[in-house]
Amino acid sequence: MRAPFDTLSDESLLARYRDGDGASFEALYARHRQGLYHFLMSLSNKAELAEEVFQETWLSLIRSTTQPQGRASFRTWLFQIARNRLIDQWRRHGVHSPLHDPYDEQLHVQCDETTSPERQLSLSRDQGRLEAALQALPEDQREVFLLRLHGDLDLAQIAALTGAPLETVKSRLRYAQQKLQRLLAEEVPA
Numbered sequence: 490m491r492a493p494f495d496t497l498s499d500e501s502l503l504a505r506y507r508d509g510d511g512a513s514f515e516a517l518y519a520r521h522r523q524g525l526y527h528f529l530m531s532l533s534n535k536a537e538l539a540e541e542v543f544q545e546t547w548l549s550l551i552r553s554t555t556q557p558q559g560r561a562s563f564r565t566w567l568f569q570i571a572r573n574r575l576i577d578q579w580r581r582h583g584v585h586s587p588l589h590d591p592y593d594e595q596l597h598v599q600c601d602e603t604t605s606p607e608r609q610l611s612l613s614r615d616q617g618r619l620e621a622a623l624q625a626l627p628e629d630q631r632e633v634f635l636l637r638l639h640g641d642l643d644l645a646q647i648a649a650l651t652g653a654p655l656e657t658v659k660s661r662l663r664y665a666q667q668k669l670q671r672l673l674a675e676e677v678p679a
Contacts, residue, residue: 499563525571528639531623533575542578546571565646622672630665633658
């Protein structure tokens with residue numbers, strides 16, 4: 490009898506998938522889809538682009554016969570694939586600094602039917618402020634912050650993924666957190 494999916498590492502699930510176990514891929518996808526999509530959405534600011542890169546990332550994983558190399562975890566490897574695909578898209582379209590496009594806030598604001606309209610509006614405004622604050626960050630700081638938040642990667646993994654020295658990654662994260670805290674503390678205009 491095979492071990493339940495929740496007890497298996499990502500690398501074990503990938504190996505099982507490569508051996509023909511489709512359910513193992515479904516388990517991997519379920520574990521990482523939200524974080525990966527939120528990372529791409531937050532970094533690209535365009536739902537269509539995020540969706541396209543998201544799909545390309547999973548297709549690359551499916552088509553690949555390689556495994557994460559060295560000390561890289563599956564999560565780091567997956568986010569590296571996604572990051573590379575996004576950079577490729579930006580280069581193809583000549584985009585150096587993507588512009589913020591509003592998108593369906595239902596992707597981020599979790600409300601149920603019992604949430605009051607006032608609370609929904611408040612959550613929507615808070616989400617809008619957070620998105621605006623994220624866009625105010627320099628791209629390198631935003632990337633590190635989003636990899637930490639949505640990728641749940643540690644600083645060493647982020648350094649390996651971005652090719653930046655560990656101390657630089659630490660500084661970028663610290664500066665990003667300080668700027669976000671400052672921007673979100675500013676009074677909301679009435």
